[in-house]
Amino acid sequence: MVMKQDKTDSRSTTKKRVFLEYVLEAVLAISLVLAFTTVVLLIAGAPPLQSYVHIFMGSLGSWIRFTHVIKAWIPLVLCSCGLLYTFRIGLWNIGVEGQVVMGAIFTTALMRMGTGTGYPSLVLLLSCLAGMTGGALWALGAGYLRTKGGVHEIFAGLGLNFVAQGMVLWLIFGPWKRAGIASMSGTETFERSLWLPTIETLRISPAGIGIALGALLITAWMLRYTNVGLRLKAVGNNAQAAYLFGLRPGKYMLIAMILAGSFAGLAGSMQVTGVYHRLIPAISSNYGYLSLLVVMLANFNVWITPLVALFFACLNVGSIQLPMVLQLDSSLSGVMQGTMVLAALAVHFIRSRLRAAYTGGT
Amino acid sequence: MRKGSLISFVTGVFLLAVACIVPGSVQGSDKPFVFGLLLVGPYNDHGYSQAHYEGGEYVQKKVPGTRMIYIDKVNPADRPGVTIVQLVDDMVEKGAQLIIANSDDMKDGIREAALQHPKIHFVHISGDDVLTGKAPGNLVNVFGRMEYGKMMAGFAAAMTTQTGKIGYLGPLINEETRRLVSSAYLGARYAWETVLKKDPKDLTFQVTWIGFWFNIPGVTADPTQVSHNFFNSGYDVVISGIDTTEALVVARQKVREGRKAWAIPYDYIGAGAGAPEVFLGVPYFNWGPSYVDLVNKSRAGTWKPAWIWLGPDWKDINNPDTSTIGFKKGDALSETAARALDAFIADLGSGTVQLFKGPLYYQDGSVFLKDGEIATDKQIWYMEQLLQGVLGQSSAR
Incomplete structure (x- = not known):
């Protein structure tokens, strides 16, 4: 009894210490x-102080501004969730950017097919699944190059980022161009029924927020309570030891990449369905690269991640005040x-x- | 209780801060009329966006009690993640009652924003949502008849070229750019055949598109490279159709290498500064007068949906208070050419010379205008292809 008490005590102090x-x-x-x-x-x-006040007020100063922060927060959280898996197993999934782009491409492809079918909700759902598939496939590419080809995932990922970006440009300027137009402006805007449903008075999309929160919960649960989570960690800590215990590191690396790619792809779907309503060259808004920073600054902790993501989202939205109000470059x-x-x-x-x-x- | 009072204290301070910082929220009835400007490029690009920016400054000068807020580089490449709707929301919170979006690229975003803010007045420059019926009642389309400016540019180019090869540095392909390239070609052809009495076969007019209104590294073709290619393959005059001044810069470089090169930039009256030796002139937008008109209508409550296409003031196309389209002649334009250009402008103004008159054919040989037919505004606005005689793509392959 006493011993047990001691143990919990010491555990809670370490917990406290870790938290501190x-x-x-x-x-x-x-x-x-x-x-x-x-x-x-x-x-x-x-003036630094004034600049910070403007950034703060520009992002959290009103409900409307906050809704735009949320719009940036959703894809950031999704990408970050994906990266938590790959960081857990010790992979630098820098290809997350391309996975977002690929997700956006697959989403757009499906939405183009689904335009005018009369089942907007179904099309939206399938588009998001397509986005996840696209991101996952792209991540799998980098994963295979790493596990089978011995190419470091940073190089494979960067390479695939360029390919994905090239594909977007080609699609926008070629097969998916607007009739009679050749412009890097982007594809034709989708009809309103195919926009991610939004509560107009509040200007927020419950679906988008739900997806982001769901991703956080699933990721927390997966990493903490499932065998997969444990094994990702085992391989990440010591791949050779894990191998001796009968785990195949390659397999778990691929699993981590697929999960990361799916979340990143879903972020791409959100960009297409919820933000731009079309495919544009800069569809990823650099959220993939930004989420690498988010996760690192959050110390790879799943609960700190959404807070850091919020910080970056605020900065993204609020910093527009610098040129607008202070006429800064x-x-x-x-x-x-x-x-x-x-x-x-x-x-x-x-x-x-x-x-x-x-x-x-x- | 103490916790409660702390929370209310913090909330109070926060609200106070909001009240102090958000402009217009606690001001009285004497507040200025705020109008917002969304610029696709930098406000100091020596081209398209600067012309709009100075239009806004003109309003502030001419209409007392007005204040401009603006944000430049409004495009997804320069500002990843920033949307038109977001910027409009912000401007409305800053008190803007009229918002002008200056780029074709903002078409969808500004329509969405106009639907969300039915009490705010919107202007989409270069768009046709009012014509197509897609525009909500608070959205107006305005543009300038740059066709005339481009005809003058083409005319000056043809009067100057010694190789008979004129290059057109094209942005992206759409209806607007098709009609502008065609206009430049018509001006060039008129000078070549009617004024210089040369063989039409000896005139080459080539357009090369970069893919957007200005250079986006890695996305568009590089306009500097395209200009180099023109000058390196026998073209000695390049007419720019993009928002920035690369053609002029490259031409100056070529002249310093001892070659013959000239350029005609676009959009902005001051675009030729710094390169007098190659600067033939510039067709430019003068947005001031039309902006003043829009601001006055918005203030007076006489706002009506309209599609407005403003031309030069033919009495004096360079009158800053009346003419939307002008042409500023450059130092490199010869005296003979300048005189011929003046006569040409006079003829355009009087209607003696009518360049959009049949027979005119599209690139594929199909008829654009029958013999003797004069194009309507809509026919010019919605040209489907480039004209026969222009080399280069009419639409995306």
């Missing part, structure tokens, strides 16, 4: 991000995102040094 560690790291990361961006703003001759928000990459990498570095210190320098 997370909070500390998150604070560290955000302060680094703020410090870096403040320097950038100062260099650009912008518009490229500044790009510079700010770049500095965030640096901050993320710095935190990543500090964290691994801290870990090494904790565990006695291993």
Whole structure:
């Protein structure tokens, strides 16, 4: 009895410590991000405090603005969920960007077929499934190159990103062009019945939010309570040991890639059905790359991920105020995102040094 | 209880902050008339978007009590994830009562936004939603008859070329660009055959499309490269149809290498600055007067759906207060050519010269205008192909 008490006590203290560690790291990361961006703003001759107020108010200052934050948050969360699987097994799925694009392509293909059939809900559902399939296939490509071809997934992923982007351009300028028009503007807009249903008065899409929350729950459950989750971790921690225990690392890498690709593909579906209502060259909005940052800054934690995603979504939506109100050069928000990459990498570095210190320098 | 009071304190502070920062929300009746401008390119692009930006500045100067808010680079490549609807929502929250979207690329977005804000007035520049019946009642289409400007550009090009080869740096292919290329060609052909009395067979007029209104690396063809290709393959005049000044820059480079090269930029009265040795002139939009008119209508409550296509003021096409389309002659245009151009402009204005008059044929040989037929506005607006005699794609393959 007493012993048991002790055990739970010590477990809860470690839990507390781990949680504190997370909070500390998150604070560290955000302060680094703020410090870096403040320097950038100062260099650009912008008033930092005022800039932050504008970004904050521009994203959370009104309900309408918040709905636009949510629109960016949904695909970010989906991509991040997918990346949690691949990071868990130790894969750098940089191909997530291309998987979003492929998802968008497959979604558009199905919506084109489903236009005018009279079953909009069914078409939307199938389009999202198609998007997941497209993303998964693209991820599987990188996975196969890694497991069978020995090509590092970063190179395979980057290569496939270029191919996917090339395909979008080709489709928009070629087979899917608007009648009589050759423009990189994008394909014809889909009819309104094929837009992701939105509550007009609130301006939000319950389906989109439901899908994002569902993805979070499924991912948390999969990683924590299922055999697959455990095995992904086992392979990720030590592929050789896992192999000796009878796990085939290659198989689980492919599973992780398929899961990641499906979520990324679904993000592509959301971009097509919920945001742009057509296919455009920049359909991914760079959310794939951004979600790599999200997951790293969230320390690969499934519950911190949506919060960090929210932070980035706010920044994306709010930073439009800088050129609009302060007449700052518009490229500044790009510079700010770049500095965030640096901050993320710095935190990543500090964290691994801290870990090494904790565990006695291993 | 303490928790409750803390929450209400925080909420209070937050609301106060909102009230202080969101403009217009607590202001009295003396508030200015705010109009918003969505620019597809940079506000200082020396081309299309700058012309609009300066139109907005003109309104602020001429109509007391107006204030412009604008956002530039409104395109998915420059601002990933940012949508037209989002920007319009933001401008409306900032108090905008009239919103002008300046690009063809914004057609779908601005229609969606107009449906969502029925009390706000919208202008889509270059669009035809009112013609096609897709526009809600608060949306107006406005454009300038740049066809005349392009005819002048083509005329100046043909008067200048020594190789008889004129290149047209085309943006993307749609109805607008087809009619503009065709107009430039008609102007060039008129100068070549009627003024210079040369053999039509010796005139080459080629269009090469890049795929968008300006360079997007990795997405469009590179306009600098396309311009180089023109000059390197015997073309000595390049007419630009894109929003930025690459043709002019490359032409200057060629001249400095000791070659003969000229260019005609597009859209903006100041586009030729910095390259006088190659600058033949520029057909430009002068949005000020039409913007003033739109702002006045919106303020007075006399807003009506309309499709407006504004031409030059033929009394003086370069009058900044009356003419929507102008042509600024450049230093590199010879005196003879300049005189001929003045006569040409006078003839266009008086109607003596009518270039959209049959017989005219499309590229595939089918009839665009029968013998003696003069094109209606709609026929010109909706040209299906380029005219016979123009080399280059009429539509996507």
